[in-house]
Amino acid sequence: MDSISYGAAGEERPTLRLRLLGGFLLTRENGQSGRGDTDFGAAEVGAGAGAGGHAVATGPGDVGRPGGHPPSGSTAHPSSGSTAHPSPGSTAHASAADSAHACPDGLVHSSLACPDDPRALGARGSEPLEVPASGRQVLARLALCGAATRSALAGTLWPNATEARARASLRTAVWRLNGVGPALTDARDGVLSLSRRVRVDIQDLTAAAHHVLSGDALPTARERMRSAYQVLLCGRELLPGWQQDWVAYERERLHQLRLHALEALSARLVARGQYAPALEAALESTRADPLRESAHRAVVSVHLAEHNLTEAVRQYETFRELLRRELGVEPSGQFARMLRHALV
DSSP states (O other): OOOOOOOOTTOOSOOEEEEOBTSOEEEEEOSSOOOOTTOOOTTTTSSOSOOOSOOOOOOTTTSOOTTSOOOTTOOOOOOTTOSOOOOTTOOSSOOTTSOOEEOGGGOEEOGGGSTTOHHHHHHHTEEEEOOOHHHHHHHHHHHHHOOEEHHHHHHHHSTTSOHHHHHHHHHHHHHHHGGGOSOEEEEETTEEEEOTTEEEHHHHHHHHHHHHHHTOOSTTHHHHHHHHHHHHHTOOOBSTTOOOHHHHHHHHHHHHHHHHHHHHHHHHHHHTTOHHHHHHHHHHHHHHOTTOHHHHHHHHHHHHHTTOHHHHHHHHHHHHHHHHHHHSOOOOHHHHHHHHHHHO
């Protein structure tokens, strides 16, 4: 039976960080660095924010296709074009050269905190690890879909291979993962899962979104709102370039969850009179999905709350032209009434 690296009993502090948003990246924590600014607590989340390093992401050619067998000795290499970034015209993010800009109530959004900033890796004391293509698929599948039996995992990752060949490929993939640290556990006979010492960025994104959508008003809500704000604005596409069905489903699920959370976050910040971060959250949702009407309504809502009628009308007209050009339709009556009511 192939060996698996285990964390020592009682040691719950994660030693590996797995980033799937913006591209695959696995890093090992060096020293006793903290959990980072976007931690939601191990009891609630079980894993935390992004790896904090530059994208050593994989493109479509590096990822083993379902049914295929990853090339022997394949490893992950840096790819300069693999990480999603805002469009040049977007105002949702500060440039990398700008310092972090503070918002009322201590909300801060800085490019230094986003997982694709190359300067963040050294600051967090993390070492990027090379993971073979087959190992990347194993880690990603377990991170996205939870524990799985060896038979089920092998059948999912190599569906076109015979059962014996698929299980052999899985054994090889698990054996190759031994070199990266305590990544896997088989606490139950025949069932593989990620070790508790692996933090996964999608879990922090999910926790941040659920916190915002819950309308939590507890005394700790303000501190957690700062974390949620930062996590949501730094979100990226899940494993860009991966074509597997199970990745596509989770990609769309997380995309929709993040968009709803960004719009809800913007509305909550408007209600608190924090218009600058509210606008940034709303604009980020339009960047993520330019044809989403509710995202543009969120932007208009911020402008109207600040009595910036000209900017509200400009945003509406820009979206209206985009819809006409791309889909040949008009914005909804609800959107039009927002403007008419404000202009009366």
